[in-house]
Amino acid sequence: NAGVMQNPRHLVRRRGQEARLRCSPMKGHSHVYWYRQLPEEGLKFMVYLQKENIIDESGMPKERFSAEFPKEGPSILRIQQVVRGDSAAYFCASSPGTGLSTDTQYFGPGTRLTVL
Amino acid sequence: AQSVAQPEDQVNVAEGNPLTVKCTYSVSGNPYLFWYVQYPNRGLQFLLKYITGDNLVKGSYGFEAEFNKSQTSFHLKKPSALVSDSALYFCAVRPTAAGNKLTFGGGTRVLVKP
Numbered sequence: 001n002a003g004v005m006q007n008p009r010h011l012v013r014r015r016g017q018e019a020r021l022r023c024s025p026m027k028g029h030s031h032v033y034w035y036r037q038l039p040e041e042g043l044k045f046m047v048y049l050q051k052e053n054i055i056d057e058s059g060m061p062k063e064r065f066s067a068e069f070p071k072e073g074p075s076i077l078r079i080q081q082v083v084r085g086d087s088a089a090y091f092c093a094s095s096p097g098t099g100l101s102t103d104t105q106y107f108g109p110g111t112r113l114t115v116l
Numbered sequence: 117a118q119s120v121a122q123p124e125d126q127v128n129v130a131e132g133n134p135l136t137v138k139c140t141y142s143v144s145g146n147p148y149l150f151w152y153v154q155y156p157n158r159g160l161q162f163l164l165k166y167i168t169g170d171n172l173v174k175g176s177y178g179f180e181a182e183f184n185k186s187q188t189s190f191h192l193k194k195p196s197a198l199v200s201d202s203a204l205y206f207c208a209v210r211p212t213a214a215g216n217k218l219t220f221g222g223g224t225r226v227l228v229k230p
Contacts, residue, residue: 033216033218035218041222042120042222043206043218045218048216055216056217091159102148103216104165105162106162107162
C-alpha cells in the first residue's frame with residue numbers, strides 16, 4: 001500500500017512565478033491536509049480538503065494561495081506570484097474517509113520550494 | 117486556541133540510556149495527542165497517539181508516551197535509545213471538538229551518541 005505521494009520533491013521558482021504542488025493521498029483516504037514548515041520550525045496547518053470540498057482553510061494566506069482536491073486526480077496547492085518568504089517545505093497528509101478527529105494523519109515526503 | 121510546547125530544542129543522550137522528549141499542551145476540552153518523528157529531508161512518520169483510555173500509550177520503534185491530564189503533558193519516552201533514533205520529534209494536539217487540523221510544537225532534536 002503506497003503511502004502519501006507528493007511531487008515534485010524539490011521545486012525552484014523565481015519571484016513572480018507560479019508554484020503547483022501535487023499530493024496523492026494513501027489508497028482509501030479521502031481527506032487531505034496541507035501544512036507548511038519553515039526552516040527550523042514546526043508544521044503550520046494551511047488547509048483541509050475532502051473531494052471537491054474545502055472544509056477548513058483557516059491557515060491559508062488570504063492572497064496568492066489556493067487549494068483544490070478534485071473528484072479525479074491529486075490535490076493541488078497553488079501559489080501564485082511567489083515571493084522569497086514562500087520558500088519552505090510543504091507537506092501533505094491524508095486520513096481515512098471516516099473524517100473522525102481520532103483519525104491518524106499520514107504524511108508525504110514533502111515538496112521543498114525554493115524561491116530565487 | 118490550542119497550543120503545544122516542546123521546551124527543549126535539543127536532547128542529547130548516550131546510546132542505551134533512557135530517552136525522554138517533553139511536551140505540554142493547552143486546549144479547550146479533551147485533547148487528542150500525537151507524536152511524529154522526522155528524519156532529515158523526509159516527511160513525518162507517525163509514532164503514536166492518545167485518544168482515550170490507558171494513559172500509557174505504546175507506539176512504533178519501542179517508543180511510548182504517558183498522558184498526564186493534571187499536568188497537561190504527553191512526554192515521549194524510550195527505555196533504551198539507539199543511534200538511529202537521532203531525529204526531529206514533533207508533538208501535536210487536536211481538540212476533540214474543533215475540527216481535524218493538527219497543531220504542532222516547535223520540535224525537539226534528539227541526538228543519540230554512541
